[in-house]
Amino acid sequence: MADEPLVLGIETSCDETGVGVVRGTTLLADAIASSVDEHARFGGVVPEVASRAHLEAMVPTIERALKEAGVSARDLDGIAVTAGPGLAGALLVGTSAAKAYAYALGKPLYGVNHLASHICVDQLEHGPLPEPTMALLVSGGHSSLLLAPDITSDVRPLGATIDDAAGEAFDKIARVLQLGFPGGPVIDRLAKEGDPKAINFPRGLTGSRDPAYDFSFSGLKTAVARWIEAKRNAGEEVPVRDVAASFQEAVVDVLTRKAIRACKDEGVDHLMIGGGVAANSRLRSLAQERCDAAGITLRVPRPKLCTDNGAMVAALGAEMVRRNRPASDWDLSADSSLPVTDPHVPGTSHVHSDDHGHGHGHGHDHDHVHELSKDNLYS
Amino acid sequence: MLLLAVDTATPAVTVALHDGESVLAESDQVDARRHGELLIPSVDRVLAEAGLKLDAITGIVVGVGPGPYTGLRVGLVTASTFAAVLGVPVHGLCTLDGLAYAAGTAGIEGPFTVATDARRKEVYWARYEDPRTRVGEPRVDRPADIAEQVAGVPAVGQGALLYPEVFPDVRGPEHQSAAALASLAAERLAAGAAFLPPTPLYLRRPDAQVPKNYKVVTPQ
Ligand SMILES: [Zn+2]
Numbered sequence: 400m401a402d403e404p405l406v407l408g409i410e411t412s413c414d415e416t417g418v419g420v421v422r423g424t425t426l427l428a429d430a431i432a433s434s435v436d437e438h439a440r441f442g443g444v445v446p447e448v449a450s451r452a453h454l455e456a457m458v459p460t461i462e463r464a465l466k467e468a469g470v471s472a473r474d475l476d477g478i479a480v481t482a483g484p485g486l487a488g489a490l491l492v493g494t495s496a497a498k499a500y501a502y503a504l505g506k507p508l509y510g511v512n513h514l515a516s517h518i519c520v521d522q523l524e525h526g527p528l529p530e531p532t533m534a535l536l537v538s539g540g541h542s543s544l545l546l547a548p549d550i551t552s553d554v555r556p557l558g559a560t561i562d563d564a565a566g567e568a569f570d571k572i573a574r575v576l577q578l579g580f581p582g583g584p585v586i587d588r589l590a591k592e593g594d595p596k597a598i599n600f601p602r603g604l605t606g607s608r609d610p611a612y613d614f615s616f617s618g619l620k621t622a623v624a625r626w627i628e629a630k631r632n633a634g635e636e637v638p639v640r641d642v643a644a645s646f647q648e649a650v651v652d653v654l655t656r657k658a659i660r661a662c663k664d665e666g667v668d669h670l671m672i673g674g675g676v677a678a679n680s681r682l683r684s685l686a687q688e689r690c691d692a693a694g695i696t697l698r699v700p701r702p703k704l705c706t707d708n709g710a711m712v713a714a715l716g717a718e719m720v721r722r723n724r725p726a727s728d729w730d731l732s733a734d735s736s737l738p739v740t741d742p743h744v745p746g747t748s749h750v751h752s753d754d755h756g757h758g759h760g761h762g763h764d765h766d767h768v769h770e771l772s773k774d775n776l777y778s
Numbered sequence: 779m780l781l782l783a784v785d786t787a788t789p790a791v792t793v794a795l796h797d798g799e800s801v802l803a804e805s806d807q808v809d810a811r812r813h814g815e816l817l818i819p820s821v822d823r824v825l826a827e828a829g830l831k832l833d834a835i836t837g838i839v840v841g842v843g844p845g846p847y848t849g850l851r852v853g854l855v856t857a858s859t860f861a862a863v864l865g866v867p868v869h870g871l872c873t874l875d876g877l878a879y880a881a882g883t884a885g886i887e888g889p890f891t892v893a894t895d896a897r898r899k900e901v902y903w904a905r906y907e908d909p910r911t912r913v914g915e916p917r918v919d920r921p922a923d924i925a926e927q928v929a930g931v932p933a934v935g936q937g938a939l940l941y942p943e944v945f946p947d948v949r950g951p952e953h954q955s956a957a958a959l960a961s962l963a964a965e966r967l968a969a970g971a972a973f974l975p976p977t978p979l980y981l982r983r984p985d986a987q988v989p990k991n992y993k994v995v996t997p998q
Contacts, residue, residue, distance in 0.1 A: 447984035
């Protein structure tokens with residue numbers, strides 16, 4: 400396996416400073432420094448706080464990852480970094496560090512897409528991705544259904560949230576229930592002791608005329624908040640466990656229902672679930688149940704690989720190297736709204752002042768196709 | 779000795795190579811929104827111009843601000859990462875000290891004020907006794923609030939140019955130059971003087987506001 404690409408990946412799109420090292424599809428290290436505790440009292444991620452924390456954590460986290468992997472930086476075949484989407488200032492710390500690291504080592508740089516990385520990370524858990532793979536990405540920042548015929552060059556958005564991300568809904572309901580931030584883990588825990596059928600909360604965008612693959616959690620959030628308020632106004636005790644279980648059930652019901660439908664419609668027999676909300680135990684169990692019933696193979700990485708981390712970036716970077724995708728240029732931009740249809744940001748300059756042997760400019764510019772088939776796709 | 783100096787604390791993206799005696803090469807661009815894109819190509823250019831490679835560097839000099847945060851971090855994380863790979867020290871210097879030193883080279887003796895743009899109608903500023911001697915710590919203030927403290931002496935820097943009513947006598951360099959920063963560092967190294975750690979001088983607390991729709995990054 401020693402001839403498989405050895406890649407270091409850097410992720411700083413939100414509040415986790417992640418550095419991972421992989422060899423091909425084998426995870427060697429996954430080092431994380433999180434600033435989540437610093438954000439907790441604000442009830443959400445504060446961009447400037449996150450950026451400051453990334454700067455402090457960057458070099459120590461790189462060194463920890465290399466040590467954990469037991470490899471020398473000189474042996475790396477490439478440095479991958481999240482180029483977007485994400486918080487602009489946070490991305491800038493990671494891309495700047497990755498560039499400096501790649502430049503100083505004389506290694507190629509790969510600016511990659513955060514969402515494609517969330518999908519590709521499953522290669523570290525369950526081996527090479529089937530082609531195509533259907534992916535449901537759910538976190539505090541994203542809720543989308545993606546069809547990926549080739550994770551390095553062809554990722555197609557089938558649907559996305561039209562308002563709140565799924566994880567955001569968890570955070571907001573946790574705030575209404577005064578459970579703190581982030582909301583996902585605590586709601587998951589309390590829901591286990593509650594009745595998911597106690598309250599019938601609305602399932603957004605599930606009508607027959609609604610878009611088949613889009614999500615909406617804003618109406619659900621409002622309905623739950625109103626329900627809680629009515630209880631409080633009536634002087635009754637709020638059954639926190641039942642509310643948590645019923646809210647969570649409404650979210651995961653819609654997510655899994657739409658994901659299975661997309662698999663069936665597109666004739667895809669594999670469903671991958673990633674993103675921080677994929678750590679939710681009820682989402683995992685309901686997805687398993689429904690995939691089994693539909694004859695679909697479910698792939699969900701372990702929770703630590705579902706939340707933002709550097710290993711997922713390294714996993715996609717290694718795939719870029721393996722498939723000879725062109726490296727990025729030294730003037731790579733951090734792009735806070737990098738489209739999901741761009742799995743990476745290939746360089747455009749073919750000729751570098753290439754006297755220190757970094758592997759740039761060995762590919763061609765536009766080997767991935769942006770035209771998408773017209774049905775059900777966003778542009 | 780071969781010093782690589784970088785400073786991204788102001789709208790300038792500035793890089794220089796210094797051999798302890800003189801500046802070998804320098805690159806100066808002013809583009810407040812593209813620090814991240816411009817820095818490594820600038821490093822590449824000055825090295826190529828001097829016919830050297832990065833691993834010949836014996837030390838890194840970095841302007842630690844004060845400066846608007848986003849750009850400031852580009853230079854600092856780049857300097858720290860280079861230092862970690864190359865195993866060389868990072869020497870931090872106050873960005874305003876670089877401008878003061880450049881003012882001295884331009885013939886201004888002092889006392890004078892250095893002011894850079896802090897945005898939000900404020901300036902980062904400090905008083906200097908002479909081009910090598912700062913009076914107190916750098917601060918961030920509204921120009922009108924410091925009018926009395928800076929009255930009667932010339933001012934240096936883009937922050938001063940923005941507020942002529944408070945800084946009527948602006949002279950010397952408008953923008954930060956890594957060449958001046960490197961020269962100052964070389965002088966200080968020769969004299970055995972101390973440097974700052976490569977950590978940012980923000981001078982402001984972060985805006986503790988969670989933006990609406992935070993983390994929503996998927997295309998709609
Ligand atoms: Zn994510």
